[in-house]
Amino acid sequence: MVSFVRRGERLTPSRQTAWDRLADPYVLDLPRGERDTLPADDAALDLEKVFGRRAELVVEVGSGLGENIVAAAAAHPERDHLGVEVYRPGLAQTLSRLDRLRPALPQNLRLLPLDAQRALPALLAPGSIQELWVFFPDPWPKSRHHKRRLINPPFxxxxxxxxxxxxxxxxxxxxAQYAGHMREQLDAHEDLEPLHPDGPRPEGTTTDDVPPGLPVEGWAPRFAGRVKTSFESKGRAAGRLVWDLAYTRSAP
Ligand SMILES: C[S@@+](CC[C@H](N)C(=O)[O-])C[C@H]1O[C@@H](n2cnc3c(N)ncnc32)[C@H](O)[C@@H]1O
Structure with a gap:
């Protein structure tokens, strides 16, 4: 059971051009396992070698078209950034966005074209991520699809x-339903503490169903480092509220 569906992989000519120009070195081309989205058993990722240094690492799971991870890499040269995304046109669009930054191409960004749930634990050491981001994950709104949601115990x-x-x-x-589901999973998690226990829920009404018992506190303010993506714009245009959550990993 995976949290994504493979959609069309064909690239438009401009995305193909960006891919040809920048996939090497930005898209990490690791040996694949039994599926194209899985690393081979012997695949390894040496972050120090990849980035040429040791720095705090920001990982975005489902980096989509790359708005956030590219902006973050450009704004924070002191940190390294890894966007994990299985959608090849999204990766190509991310490269196209990078291409527009020439001549100041960031050196502190790489893209991992693999299933984050399977690839990250195989490739990264425990404790190696400083910030983990999951913005607008696919909501899988139908009950029979809820198990496909990324924010679930296996992930x-x-x-x-x-x-x-x-x-x-x-x-x-x-x-709102997914926000409630996230709160249930994350508030109860023994390794996590909310960063904004008193933070109010977003103001306003939403056009989708608000689950009963949705907490009124514990929501994060909009993260200043999060740029507005097309997914957020679509949600807002449809009259939905945006729910931000933030947690810190407690010391073991
Ligand atoms: C709705 S989009 C949101 C993209 C972006 N975060 C944004 O806010 O615009 C969710 C993305 O997550 C990706 N995704 C879902 N499950 C994934 C997984 N297990 N590993 C990597 N990417 C995944 C999908 O391919 C999709 O591009």
Whole structure:
């Protein structure tokens, strides 16, 4: 059971051009396992070698078209950034966005074209992530699809141990039902503490169903480092509220 569907992989001519120009070195081309989205058993990722230094690492799971991870890499040269995304046109669009930054191409960004849930624990050491971001993950609104949601125990068990003690886990969604589901999973997690226990829920009404018992406190203010993506714009245009969540990983 995976949290994504493979959609069309064909690239438009401009995305193909960006891919040809920048996939090397930005898209990490690791040996694949039994599926194209899985690393081979012997695949390894040496962050120090990849980035040529040791720095705090920000990982965005489902980096989509790259708005956030590219902006963050450009704004924070002191940190390294890894965007994890299985959608090849999204990766190509991220490269196209990078191409527009020439001649100041950031050296502190790489893209991992693999399933984050399976690849990150295989490739990264425990405690190696300083900030973990999941913004507007696919909501899988139908009940029979809820098990496909990224924010579920298999993903949390795989990825939270990689977050450094004191590190931050930031999330956002425009689906009230998914926001409630995230709160249930994350508030109860023994390794996480909310960063804004008194933070009020977003103001306003939403056009989607608000689940009964949705907490009125514990929501994060909009993260200043989160740029507005097309997914957020679509949600807002449809009259949905945006729910931000932020947690810190407690020391073991
Ligand atoms: C709705 S989009 C949001 C993209 C972006 N975060 C934004 O806010 O615009 C969710 C993205 O997560 C990706 N995704 C879902 N599950 C994933 C996984 N297990 N590993 C890597 N990417 C995944 C999908 O391919 C999709 O591009």
């Amino acid at each position: 949390l068990d795989a990825v939270l141990p990689l977050l450094a003690p004191g590190g931050t886990f930031r999330l956002a969604t425009d689906w």
